[in-house]
Every structure is written in structure tokens, then in C-alpha cells.
Amino acid sequence: MHCTRTGLPTCSIADTCRKYAADIRSWSRDRGLVSADLPSWVPLERRLVGRRIRAIREARGYSQESLAHEAGVHRHTVYRAELGTHGIGIDGLLLIAHTLGVPPTRFFTDE
Numbered sequence: 001m002h003c004t005r006t007g008l009p010t011c012s013i014a015d016t017c018r019k020y021a022a023d024i025r026s027w028s029r030d031r032g033l034v035s036a037d038l039p040s041w042v043p044l045e046r047r048l049v050g051r052r053i054r055a056i057r058e059a060r061g062y063s064q065e066s067l068a069h070e071a072g073v074h075r076h077t078v079y080r081a082e083l084g085t086h087g088i089g090i091d092g093l094l095l096i097a098h099t100l101g102v103p104p105t106r107f108f109t110d111e
Contacts, residue, residue, distance in 0.1 A: 047084030054082040071099040
């Protein structure tokens with residue numbers, strides 16, 4: 001079986017999946033598709049967005065798992081978005097915002 005997104009073989013072993021993910025990042029960087037060195041403010045802003053997502057999720061009474069299920073995303077997407085350790089795609093942000101009943105811009109401003 002192959003991943004529909006990357007075309008790489010899928011597996012049930014986490015270490016192998018991490019290796020494939022590292023290979024994809026390396027391949028993308030080598031071709032100039034992803035910036036190898038992000039400005040220092042990007043991870044900081046990602047963490048702020050994550051804190052806002054978590055605060056809204058908790059205020060609405062969702063667990064990470066229930067939010068992920070209702071939004072139609074993987075639980076790890078919610079977990080990583082809240083930690084701010086990984087970028088989350090616009091589709092994931094839109095789905096999470098819709099499920100939480102807030103405009104996506106709420107994740108980027110303090111209200």
C-alpha cells in the first residue's frame with residue numbers, strides 16, 4: 001500500500017514512517033521547495049497559534065481526539081498544531097476553525 005500524498009510505501013512502524021518523512025523533507029529542501037532555514041520568528045508564531053487553538057478547544061470542551069474526529073483530521077494534526085512544532089496546512093486550520101466555530105483569523109490574533 002502507498003501513501004496517496006507522497007507515493008511512498010506506508011507502514012505501521014513509526015521509525016520507518018519518520019525516516020520517510022525525513023527523506024521527503026530532505027528531497028524538498030534539495031529542490032528548493034521548502035526553505036531549509038526558517039526565520040526565527042516562524043517557530044515562535046507557530047507556538048502562539050498553537051496556544052490559541054488549545055485555549056479555544058478547551059473553552060469549547062473538546063478533547064484533541066474529539067476535535068480531530070469532528071474536523072476530519074488526524075489527532076496528531078491537532079496535537080502538532082497545538083505544540084507548534086510542525087506547520088499545519090491551511091486546510092487543517094480551516095477544518096479546525098470551522099469545527100470550533102471561529103473564523104481562522106482568530107488563531108492569529110489575541111481576542
